Amino acid sequence: MQSDKLINVVAAVVERDGLYLISQRHAHAVFPLYWEFPGGKVEPGEDDSTALRREMKEELNAQVEVDDLLERRVHCYEGFSVDFRAYRCRLVNDDLKPLYVADFKWVVMEDLAQYRFPPADEAAIALLTGVSDEVEGCR
Numbered sequence: 001m002q003s004d005k006l007i008n009v010v011a012a013v014v015e016r017d018g019l020y021l022i023s024q025r026h027a028h029a030v031f032p033l034y035w036e037f038p039g040g041k042v043e044p045g046e047d048d049s050t051a052l053r054r055e056m057k058e059e060l061n062a063q064v065e066v067d068d069l070l071e072r073r074v075h076c077y078e079g080f081s082v083d084f085r086a087y088r089c090r091l092v093n094d095d096l097k098p099l100y101v102a103d104f105k106w107v108v109m110e111d112l113a114q115y116r117f118p119p120a121d122e123a124a125i126a127l128l129t130g131v132s133d134e135v136e137g138c139r
Contacts, residue, residue: 005080010052011039012089013070013124014062019106020128021091022115023059026102030077033102035115037086037124038062048085056089059100063092071124084120 014021014037023038025031040055042048049066056062067088075082098104107115112125 006074006083007080008042008051008083009040009085009120010042010048010055011037011084011086011121011124012052012056012062012064012066013037013086013128014064014089014091016091016106019108020112021096022105022107022112023098023101024103024105026100031118033116034118035105036117036121038101038104039086048087052087052089059098060104061093061095061097061099064089065092071127073120073123075118075120075123082120084123086121086124 012021021038022035025034025036027033038056038059039052040059042051043054046054052066053064056064067090069085070088071084071086073084075084096104109129112129117125
């Protein structure tokens with residue numbers, strides 16, 4: 001199913017000492033209170049790295065260095081599609097605050113399955129864990 005609107009979204013996969021940074025979406029967001037790798041929409045005129053640095057600062061007061069692309073996939077939802085790109089990132093500061101997210105946590109990879117993630121993030125988790133994922137792109 002092809003959706004009407006395509007939204008470019010970037011996510012930061014930040015790992016430190018065997019823990020991964022995840023954030024919780026607000027109750028009023030699409031996928032309310034789901035957990036995700038932090039990030040957000042790429043604004044017009046931004047490249048992925050610029051968007052990720054801006055989103056991380058806005059959401060968590062985080063400064064990151066953006067590294068390699070980990071996963072890219074188009075996900076279709078009712079009425080829109082998301083071109084989701086997950087990048088490995090390195091945290092530059094330790095002064096994280098939930099500025100524009102409900103919460104954030106550092107979790108071990110094995111515990112990620114205990115949290116509810118949107119399908120785009122699930123595909124990135126499957127890649128990180130080496131588990132085959134069944135998430136399909138748009139048709």
